[in-house]
Amino acid sequence: MAGLHEVASGERIDGFGVGERLHEGGMARLYRATHPRHRLPMVIKVPRLGPDAPLTALTAFENELRILERVHGPHVPRLIAAGAVDRAPYLVLEYLARDDYARAAVEAPLPLERVRTLGVALCRAVHELHRQNVIHLDINPRNIRMRANGEAVLIDYGLAHHAGLPDLIDIAYGEQEGTVPYIAPEQVRHVRSDSRSDLYAIGGMLYLYATGHYAFGRPNLLSLTRRLHDVPLPPRRHVPDLPAWLQQVILTLLEIRPEERYATAREVGYLLSHPQAVPVTARGRRTSRSSAWTRTKLWLRSLYEVFDEPAPARPYERLSTAPHVLVALDLDRSSAALQQALRNAVRKFVRGEPEAYITCVSVVSGTAEESAGGETGEGPNQLVAMRHWAQPLRIRPERVFFHLATGDPAVAILEYARAHLIDYVVLGARSNPRRRVLGGVAARVAEEAPCSVIVVRSRREGAREPSTGDAGARGSARARSASRGP
Secondary structure (H helix, E strand, O other): OOOOOOOOOOOEEOOEEEEEEEEEOOOEEEEEEEEOOEEEEEEEEEEOOOOOOOOOHHHHHHHHHHHHOOOOOOOOOOEEEEOOOOOOOOEEEEOOOOOHHHHHHHHOOOOHHHHHHHHHHHHHHHHHHHHOOEEOOOOOHHHEEEOOOOOEEEOOOOOOEEOOOOOOOOHHHOOOOOOHHHOOHHHHOOOOOOOHHHHHHHHHHHHHHHHOOOOOOOOOHHHHHHOOOOOOOOHHHHOOOOOHHHHHHHHHHOOOOHHHOOOOHHHHHHHHHOHHHOOOOHHHHOOOOOOHHHHHHHHHHHOOOOOOOOOOOOHHHHHHOOOEEEEEEOOOOOOHHHHHHHHHHHHHHHHHOOOOEEEEEEEEOOOHHHHHOOOOOOHHHHHHHHHHHHHHHOOOHHHEEEEEEEOOHHHHHHHHHHHOOOOEEEEEOOOOOOOOOOOHHHHHHHHHOOOEEEEEOOOOOOOOOOOOOOOOOOOOEEEEOOOOOO
16 A cells, blocks of 8 residues: 555654554544544544455545535534545544443343333434435344444444445445344345345344344354345244234344335334334244245245346435324314314325325323223224324325324424424314414424425315315315425
8 A cells, every 4th residue: 555654652743642542443533532622522434455465455445535525414423634645544533431232232132121212312323314315225123323322423434335425335346234133034135225234134143132142143144144035033932921012023124125124214213112013913922933835935036036126216205205204183172174184185185105104193181191091091982083184095004103192282393293203293173264374283393393384275164065075175284394305
C-alpha cells in the first residue's frame, strides 16, 4: 500500500490525538481520540493497510465514509472528521460505550420483556436507516450500540449498501459478507439490494435472545449453506413456554424467501409492541422440527433458487408499499354519517395501497388498567365497537389492529403517531355550525403530526349515508403532509 499511512496509537493527525487501541477487527482498528475543540468522547477508526490486511479493507472504509456522509439522525454515529483516502485514511466518530446488545447475546436467553425492548429499539433504528435508502447488511449484536435514552445506534457501515450510489463492495474477492449467524440466504448468493436482508438479521438476533441458541447452530460453513434449504428449529423447542406470537414473528423473519418475510422493520417493531396484533398460525405453535418431506422439498427448491429481483426496490420504495395508517375513532360521539365517511376514506386508501396496515385507535377515559377491564371499563366495549366498525372494510386480519389509548385525545394520537412511525393519520371532524374553521383535536393533530393527516367530514349531518360500495370517501378531506421520505 505504497503512499498510504496507517494511523497508529500515539500519533497526532489533523489535530486529533490517537490514544489507546480499543478494538481490532478484520478490516479496521479502533482507538480513542481526543481534540482540544471537541469535548464529546470520540474514537478514530483506521482501516488495516498492512500486508496481512484483507483486500476489501480500504474499499470498506471508503464505502463507510460515503454512507456516513449521507445519513443522519440519532440511530447512526456522528461523523466528526475524516482523513484523505489516498493519504492517511481515518474516521473520527462519536464514541458510544453502551454495548447492551452484545452483552444480551452473552446473557441469553433473556426475559420476554427485555427481548421485546431490544427488538423494538433495533427495529426503529433499522427503519430509519432504510428510510434514508441504506441497507446495513451486517446487523449483529456487536454492531449495535445504545444511547442513554434507550435508542439503538447502528455502527460499522463497511459492508452497507446505499441504493443511490454505485456498490463498491466487490464480491470477486470471495470473502464472505456479514456475520454468519445473521446472514440472509440471499446474501449467501451475493444479493445486496434487498432491505429485507436486514429483517432476517433481526430475526436471527431475536432467536438468540429468546432461546440462547443460534438459529442454525454453531456458526460455520455448514450453518451458512443450511439456511438456503432449511428452516430453524422452532424456538419453542428450546423454550417451551415461549409465547406463540413471538415464535410466529421470529420464524416469519427467518423465511428463506425475502418476499415471505415482513416487508418493513417498522411492522416488526409494531408487532413486538402489540403482541395481540400478531395472527398466530400453526407456525407459532409448533414445537417439533419440520417433516422430512418438507425439508426435502426445500432442498430441491434450493437447487434452482434465484434471489435476484427483476427490478430491485430501493429501501424507501419498499417502505412506501406498506404504509402504516392510524385511524382515530370516537364512535360514541360520531354520527353514523361521519363513521361511514371514515370507512369510505379508509376503503379508498386500502384499495390504492393493498399492503397497508391499519391501526384503529380509540381514546378512552381513565387509566389504561381501569379502561381495560371491569364492568365499568370502557375498554372491552370500545374494542368491540371498533371491530364492528371495521368489519365492512373486509381488511385481512393480519393487516388491521385495534388499540386503546388514554388521556387527552390529541396528545394520545400524536404520541402514538410518533412512537410507531405512522405514515398517515385519518380522523373525523364533527360538524358544528358555529365553527367555520377546523378546530379541536383535528386541528391540533393536523398541525403537529409528523406525517400526513387526512381529516374527513360527512357531507352534512342527516344527509343520506353513502352506500358501502362507494369507491371514495363521501366528504371533503383535508391533508397536511410533512415529508417522511428520503
